Amino acid sequence: MRKKSLTLLSDGKLFRKENTLYFENAQGKRPLAVEGIYDIYIYSHVNITSQALHYLAQKGVAVHFFNHYGYYDGSFYPKESLHSGDLVIKQAQHYLDFEKRLKLAKLFVIGAAKNMERNLARFGAKHKFDELLEELDGCGKITDVMNVEARIRQEYYALWDETLPESFKIVKRTRRPPQNEMNALISFLNSRLYPAILSELYNTQLTPTISYLHEPSERRFSLALDLSEIFKPIIADRIANRLVKQGIIKKEHFRGDLNGVLLNEEGKKTVIKAFNKEMEKSVKHPKLKKNVTKKRLIRLEAYKLIKHLVGVQDYEPLVAWF
Amino acid sequence: MESYPETHLLIRGVEINYLFICKTKLWYFAKGITMEQENEYVDLGKFLHERSYFGEEKEVQIGPIKIDFVKKGDIIEVHEVKKGKSMEKAHEMQALYYIYYLKRHGINAKAVLNYPKLRETKEITLDGREQEVEEAINEVEQIKALSKPPEPVKTKKCKKCAYYELCWV
Numbered sequence: 001m002r003k004k005s006l007t008l009l010s011d012g013k014l015f016r017k018e019n020t021l022y023f024e025n026a027q028g029k030r031p032l033a034v035e036g037i038y039d040i041y042i043y044s045h046v047n048i049t050s051q052a053l054h055y056l057a058q059k060g061v062a063v064h065f066f067n068h069y070g071y072y073d074g075s076f077y078p079k080e081s082l083h084s085g086d087l088v089i090k091q092a093q094h095y096l097d098f099e100k101r102l103k104l105a106k107l108f109v110i111g112a113a114k115n116m117e118r119n120l121a122r123f124g125a126k127h128k129f130d131e132l133l134e135e136l137d138g139c140g141k142i143t144d145v146m147n148v149e150a151r152i153r154q155e156y157y158a159l160w161d162e163t164l165p166e167s168f169k170i171v172k173r174t175r176r177p178p179q180n181e182m183n184a185l186i187s188f189l190n191s192r193l194y195p196a197i198l199s200e201l202y203n204t205q206l207t208p209t210i211s212y213l214h215e216p217s218e219r220r221f222s223l224a225l226d227l228s229e230i231f232k233p234i235i236a237d238r239i240a241n242r243l244v245k246q247g248i249i250k251k252e253h254f255r256g257d258l259n260g261v262l263l264n265e266e267g268k269k270t271v272i273k274a275f276n277k278e279m280e281k282s283v284k285h286p287k288l289k290k291n292v293t294k295k296r297l298i299r300l301e302a303y304k305l306i307k308h309l310v311g312v313q314d315y316e317p318l319v320a321w322f
Numbered sequence: 323m324e325s326y327p328e329t330h331l332l333i334r335g336v337e338i339n340y341l342f343i344c345k346t347k348l349w350y351f352a353k354g355i356t357m358e359q360e361n362e363y364v365d366l367g368k369f370l371h372e373r374s375y376f377g378e379e380k381e382v383q384i385g386p387i388k389i390d391f392v393k394k395g396d397i398i399e400v401h402e403v404k405k406g407k408s409m410e411k412a413h414e415m416q417a418l419y420y421i422y423y424l425k426r427h428g429i430n431a432k433a434v435l436n437y438p439k440l441r442e443t444k445e446i447t448l449d450g451r452e453q454e455v456e457e458a459i460n461e462v463e464q465i466k467a468l469s470k471p472p473e474p475v476k477t478k479k480c481k482k483c484a485y486y487e488l489c490w491v
Contacts, residue, residue, distance in 0.1 A: 060359075084354030205355050288490055303488045306355065311470040 003038035005196075005279070005295075007272055011045040016052045037061050039199040041192070043070065043268060062202055064195035069177075069257075070268050072191040075198060084205035090309040091210040102145070104212035104308070104315065106136050108229045109149045111317020115233040116156040118320045123241055125159040145213065149229070156233075160241070167251060168244040177260020182244065184254060184261045185271065189236035190228070192275050197224040197231065200298040206306065227301055234320045235294060239274050248274070283322040335387045335402075337462050338419040338455075342412035347485050348462065349471035357484035363405070364484065371403050374438045387423055390436075398431040400424070405439060415458055417446045422455040 008014070012025030021032045034055065040063045048063075056063060057078035065073040094100040113129045120127045132152050139145045153173075161170045170182045178184040198221050201208045211222035213229065243249040253267030263271060282291035285300075292300065301318055308315035340348035350356070358364045371380075371390060378391040378401070393399040400420045404413050417433035424431045425448060433446040448455075465472065474480075474489040483489075 082354075082356065082359070084356075086353040087355060203359075285491075288487060300487060300491045303491050306488065307491075310353075310355075 003036055005039050005041060005199075005276060006032065006037050007041045007043065007276060008046055009043050009269055009272065013047045013049075014052050015047075015049040016055045019055075021052060021055060034059050034061070039064065039195075041195070041272075042066065043272070060202075062195075062199050064198070066191065069262050070188050070191065072194055075195055077198070077202060082203070082205045087205045087306065087309065088207050088210075091207055094309055095210055095212065095216065101212050102140070102142065104226075105142055105145045106139070107315055107317050108213045108226050109136060109145055109152070111319060112149065112229040112233060113152050114317070114319040115230060116152065116237075119233050119237055119241070120156065120159055122238075123160055123163045125163050127155075127159050129155065142213070142215075149213075160237070164241075165244060174260075177257070177262070180261055181251065181254045182240070184263055185240045185243065185249065186236065188263055188268070188271055189240055189275065190232055192272065193231060193236050194224055194228055196279065196295065197227050197298055200295070200302055201227075203299065204302045204306065206302055227298065227305075230301060230317050231298060234318075235275075235278060239271070239278050243271065243274055286321060332386050333419070333459060333462050335389075335416045335419055337466075338458055339409075339412045339416040341458055341462050341465070342415050343409055343479065344474070344477075344483070344485075345465055345472045346474040346489060347483065348465055349468060350485060350488065352462075352466045355488075357488065363482060367403075367405055370405060370438060374403060374436075384427075385423070387420055389420060393434075398424070398429060400431055400433045401436055402433065403436045403438065405437070407437060407440065407442075414444075414446055415455070418448060418451055418455050419458065421446065421448045422452060 008023065010025045010027075012023055014021070014023050016022070021034045021037075023030050023032055037059070039061055040056070042063060043066045053063075053076060056076070060078055062078060063076040065075065067073045094104060110133060113133055117128055129152050132148055132155070135148050136145065139148060157170050157173050164170065164182065168182045168185075169180070170186070171180065173186075174180070174183045175187055178187050198208060201221070201224060206223060208221035208223045209216050211218075211226045214222040214225040216222050218225070249267060249270060253264055253270065254261050255264045256262075279295040280293050282293050283297075284290070285292045288300075297318060304313070304315050304318075307313040337348060337352060340351055378393065380391045382389040382392045382400075389400045390403045391401045393401065400417070402413065402417050402420070407413075413435050417435055421431050421433050432448075435444040435446065437443065476490070480486050480489065
């Protein structure tokens with residue numbers, strides 16, 4: 001049985017009665033098979049009993065919370081059960097040894113850029129970031145690497161924008177709050193992706209706070225941010241692109257709020273449905289010679305990082321072949 | 323009794339087992355990079371263990387070894403529960419290691435491998451096989467001391483192994 005992510009969109013109560021987890025909402029009480037739950041995403045007003053949390057902790061299920069606007073608030077991240085002192089030391093070594101850190105930071109940016117190129121080819125705006133990527137070679141500081149990354153992204157958004165319908169232009173990437181629909185959609189998807197990556201890291205021995213491109217001092221699980229560079233284009237951006245170009249997400253799915261634009265309830269539901277579906281889609285993995293879900297690709301990326309850290313195989317970021 | 327240095331006897335039974343299954347897996351496992359939590363075969367094994375042999379004292383921890391269950395008769399019997407016989411050599415060596423470990427601590431024991439699914443058991447005694455066990459112990463230690471895991475070798479076993487993706491991605 002493959003464990004699935006559970007998303008709660010309606011208000012209700014999550015509690016445990018004996019050894020069963022229940023979700024009760026206006027429609028009634030529904031038992032949840034805890035063994036089949038991979039992680040939980042809560043977008044609505046949900047009362048959770050501590051017994052339910054104890055039970056979820058025991059089963060190693062993380063619970064991710066999103067605020068009223070659909071943005072990620074934080075996680076109930078059960079006590080880590082997978083420890084490897086050796087790996088923590090190697091993770092730290094690769095951070096402290098600046099050359100090693102720089103190498104990884106650049107690899108995340110290269111992977112991100114290659115995936116953006118791949119998207120542009122699909123979106124009908126073929127382009128290569130070769131010149132900007134060449135600049136990476138000369139970068140001797142993380143901030144320089146970050147800077148190149150930002151310029152790549154800027155170019156990418158401009159090119160992608162040319163292919164988007166008039167009513168869904170990005171124009172300029174804006175956050176907190178997003179200034180138009182496309183920005184709101186991208187932000188919402190990125191907010192959903194980040195904890196999904198965190199859930200994968202939780203299931204490995206990697207320490208999510210030691211990162212390379214982002215600073216560990218960001219007071220977030222910054223390794224998830226590093227990995228999200230690779231996955232934002234091939235998961236979040238692709239969903240956003242498809243939803244607007246196929247007219248699944250329309251203007252009426254948004255509302256203006258506090259000078260910004262946000263998805264409304266119906267919009268959030270539609271986007272989450274598309275996201276969950278996307279994550280369960282399989283692609284044939286050329287190396288493993290078997291089908292793996294998009295979600296699993298994140299885990300595999302974590303494994304590649306582990307292999308890099310223990311010195312088995314240099315990390316090569318995932319470049320979408322699909 | 324010529325004694326093997328006690329400090330060397332810090333190896334877990336499963337590590338001896340893995341030595342005869344896959345050295346790469348042994349290295350990762352020994353370094354805490356474990357995958358067992360997600361493997362359905364491991365779940366199956368646990369289930370089998372939980373649902374069999376009621377009334378016995380289960381999960382007896384002695385130093386680094388953890389015995390599935392113990393029967394006390396004229397001679398102590400350490401029992402190890404396994405699903406199938408495909409890894410028989412590994413099972414046998416794990417059992418031998420338990421007996422060897424106990425003997426070093428002055429306890430005379432024999433081992434029984436239990437295959438509840440096959441309704442079979444197999445008795446194991448040390449019978450002068452100390453050297454075989456010591457060689458295995460040495461090899462486990464050598465592998466654990468490596469700075470990185472041994473190159474994996476692809477075999478039929480890989481497909482069912484929880485480390486498959488880690489090794490081959």
